[in-house]
Amino acid sequence: MSEATLETHSFQAEIKQLLDLVVHSLYTDREIFLRELISNASDSMEKLRHLQGTEKDIxxxxLPLxxxxxxxxxxKTLTIxxxxxxxTRGELVENLGTIAHSGTKAFLTAMKESGNSPANMIGQFGVGFYSAFMVASEVQVHxxxxxxNGEDLVWTSDGTSGYSIxxxxxxxxxxxxxxKLKEEHEEFSDEARVKHxxxxxxxxxxxxxxxxxERINQVEALWLKNKSDVTEEEYKAFYEFACHAYNDPAYRLHFAADAPIAINALIFVPDENxxxxxxxxxxxxxxxxxxKVLIDPSPKGLLPEWMRFLKGVIDSADIPLNISRETMQDSALVRKLGSVISKRVIKMFEKEAEADPEKFQAFYRKFERFFKEGxxxxxxxxxxxxxxxxxxxxxxxxGKLSGxxxxxARAKDGQDKIYFLVGxxxxxxxxxxxxxxxxxxxxxxxYFTDAIDEYVIESLGEFDGKKLVSISHAGVELEDNEAEGDALGAEETEQLCAFLxxxxxxxxxxxxxGKRLVDSPIIALVPQDGMTPQMRRMMKAMDENFEDEVKVELEINPRHPLVKKLAEAKDKDPELAKLVASQLLDNALISAxxxxxxxxxxxxxxxxxxxxMG
Structure with a gap:
């Protein structure tokens, strides 16, 4: 090339500063540059595809897209x-010579003004191209x-002094x-690294x-297709590729929504926890x-923490990203996205449980901790x-589970409580x-038998307006029930209670x-504000120095033979009665x-x- 054809430009001071920011501070992961350059290429061909419908002379x-x-x-080069x-020459100066100017953004604006908006446009920010300088000492754009009537041109820059055309x-x-890759980033000239x-x-x-x-992207973005157009084989192949799984999922959720936010989602529920x-x-x-461009493979805070066992893809064109696409900027919109997805997932589980209770029970036994955490x-x-x-x-x-x-549905008419016991x-x-x-x-x-059940039920409090009540607590009111056997008289019972x-x-x-007992002589009840056995064990597990003085409310069964004998012994043999009384209390505490x-x-x-034994 003769020097007459060489056109050089210097970056202004503030442009140099901004470019330095892009290269050194904007992106936290340098490998992201390839995503940005591929996205720009995709945008460019999306624009060409649109022009093919309006322009004759192209x-x-x-050429294939x-x-x-x-x-x-x-x-030590990588070419995209x-x-x-x-x-054109003017577009090179405008798009690459001016930081934060986006040809894609301008194109989108033009499309909206004309009533069109190509759905597959990706770039919005105008700086993705400059991420190339994170790994390259020199970039050439042919x-x-x-x-x-276009020209054959090459734009060249080292990302610091300026550029030439x-x-x-x-x-x-x-x-x-x-x-032209920097020495410390020569890994990006390795085929296996780039393929990954x-x-x-x-x-x-x-x-x-x-x-x-060799073509790399063989698997389609199934989440953007209609469910009726996707075969089971395609779902299976996608699950294996995108979710790195080699067995069939337990459940699958594939849906699209336009309001309140544009969403396309394909979510799988694995069959093992x-x-x-x-x-x-x-x-x-x-x-x-x-x-269709990955923003975050493992976004924290998008879905509730308990849903971490799910796998799949959520795609939303409405997500506003920060300038590097690396983090989500509008937390309110992200929360809305997570809310919509989580509700759909729960609704899916509800429908599956109703359609096939046996399958859901088997699944639930493996994943119950997640639901309880939720x-x-x-x-x-x-x-x-x-x-x-x-x-x-x-x-x-x-072994059979119920909800x-x-x-x-099985409760008595007028029953306003759900009774439970933890053990x-x-x-x-x-x-x-x-x-x-x-x-x-x-x-x-x-019957709740998991260590965390009590905490879960305490968090829940009620279901469908019916209070959840532990039957190990005092204060549970029961209707009178006709019981077999003669009972101690009221005065004898009162005297025995005072003795105890x-x-x-x-x-x-x-x-x-009390009214609690049928076959047992005595029962220990946790006071309304007392700490249950399960909660005490949890506190001890957390703090080995934890101490809690156990105090309970006792109810006796005035019909039980042992209680009636104790009422006699308190007067005839007080020492024996005292031993029996203490033993009965310990027996009740052991049961509790x-x-x-x-x-x-x-x-x-x-x-x-x-x-x-005498």
Whole structure:
């Protein structure tokens, strides 16, 4: 080239400063440059595709709309070429010589003014091109405009001093960007490294991407297609590729919405919970895209934390991003997006549970911790999530799960509470004295056997307006029930209660005859404001120095033979009666899971056996 054809430009001081910001501060991950350059190439060809419908004279009209990427490890270069609209000399100065000017943005504005807006435009910010200087010491842009009278030109810059424009020759329509890589970034001339980046960030770009002649983006962006147009084989292939999974998902959600925000989503529910198998905490795996370009493969805060087991894609053209596309700028809009998705996911689970209860129960047993975490932490979705909780109860077969809606369907007319009991296993809960009165009255009791259940239920509080009530607490009102056997008289019962209170002292707050018992002599109830056994164990697990003095309310069964014998013994053999009273209290505390130290219990039991043996 002769010097007469060389046109040089210097960057102004403020432009240099802004370019320095783009190169050194704007992007936190340098590999993002390839995504930006591919997105620009895609935009350029999207514009060309639009022009093909309005313009007759397009240079090299027969060229296929493809993106060609070439690596050269020996020359330490990376080349990205497209057959888009290309640029004229004036457009080179305007688009590449002026930071923060976006040809794409100007094109979008023109399309909107004319009533059109190509849906697959990606660039909005005008600085994506300059990310190339993060990894390149020199960038050459070879270009030929789509216009028939266009020039063959090459724009060259080191990203610091300025740029030059000179004539080129024998160029095809479009843009070819050649990056001369910095020594510390020569990895980007490696074919395997570049292939990984294409698959990670740009695999679903709407045009073929060829790397050294081989097409890379084979899997379609299925989330943008109608469900009726996608086969099960395509879903399976997409799941394997995008979600790195090799088994079939348990459930799938594929939907599109225009309001209140434009959304296309394809979300999969895996069939196994890796956290349950002892793996580390699952990271969010529903990737966020904007018009088929990856924004964040693991966006935190987009969906509620408990949904971290989901996999798939959410694509929204409405997301306003910061200037580097790396972080989401409008948190209110992002929250709206997350809210819409989370509600659709929960609705999907609700429909699947209704359509195939057995399948959902099997799934729930693996993933129940996530749903319970959601009830405790995801307040906006708490009521909807409560419908998905499953449990065993006093009216379900061993191993069969039920839900709160089923419980209420079986409840007695006028029943305004849902009764539950927390314990280590169904077997222990079934034999608990707490359940006796409820079984006798035909009242169903929900069995919760997970360590976190009590906290979850406390967070929930009620379901469908019915209060959740623990039957291990005092203050639960029950209707009178006709019981078998003669009972102590009112005066005898009152005297026995006074005797027990005097001898048991501060270990009990009250002693009274109650309606709770059928087969057991005595029961220990946690005061309304008291700490339950499960909560005490949790506190101890968190703090080994935790201490809590156990005080309970006692209810006695005035029909039980042991209680009637104790009423006689308190006058005839007070010492024996005192031993029996203390032993009955310890027995009740053991049933309640509230006895921390059984040494005195064993000594007392030995003394009672000695007396029994004479």
């Amino acid at each position: 240079h090299d009209a027969e 493809e993106i060609h990427i070439t690596t050269d490890k020996e020359a 070429a497209d057959h888009g609209i290309g640029m 270009t030929r405009s789509w216009r028939e 000179e004539e080129d020759k024998d160029l095809q329509r479009g843009v070819k960007i050649v990056l 980046l294409i698959e990670r960030y740009s695999n679903f770009v709407g045009f073929p991407i060829l790397l050294n002649g 890796m956290e349950r198998l002892g793996m580390q905490k699952t990271e969010p795996a529903v990737a966020l895209y904007c018009k 009830v405790a932490t995801d307040y906006p979705n708490r009521d909807a999530l409560a419908k998905l909780l499953r449990f065993e109860s006093s009216m379900t077969e061993d 709160f809606a089923d419980y209420l 280590p296993s169904r077997t222990q809960l079934e034999s608990s004295p707490y359940v006796e009165a409820f079984k006798a009255r035909g009242l169903e009791v929900v 209170k005097d001898n048991l002292g501060e270990r009990v707050t009250t002693v009274a005859s 899971g509230l006895l921390d130290d059984a040494r005195d219990t064993v000594k007392r039991m030995n003394a009672l056996m000695e007396k029994a």
